[in-house]
Amino acid sequence: MAVFNHKRPEAHxxxxxxxxxxxxxxxxxxxxxxxxxxxxxxFVEANLNDL
Structure with missing residues (x-):
């Protein structure tokens, strides 16, 4: 739907x-x-056991 103001589209x-x-x-x-x-x-190498 379009909203007009003075025959010009103002918003949709x-x-x-x-x-x-x-x-x-x-x-x-x-x-x-x-x-x-x-x-x-x-990239950074990581070991889950070290975290």
């Missing part, structure tokens, strides 16, 4: 469910970008 309204799906998708994209950034390292 979406359902709450669609907005939640959109936010979830954006978070997934941000997580994927972070994984890609960090995939080259640096």
């Amino acid at each position: 309204l979406i359902s709450a469910a669609h907005y939640e799906r959109l936010l979830t998708h954006l978070e997934d994209l941000e997580d994927a970008a972070r994984v890609h950034e960090r995939s080259a390292g640096p």
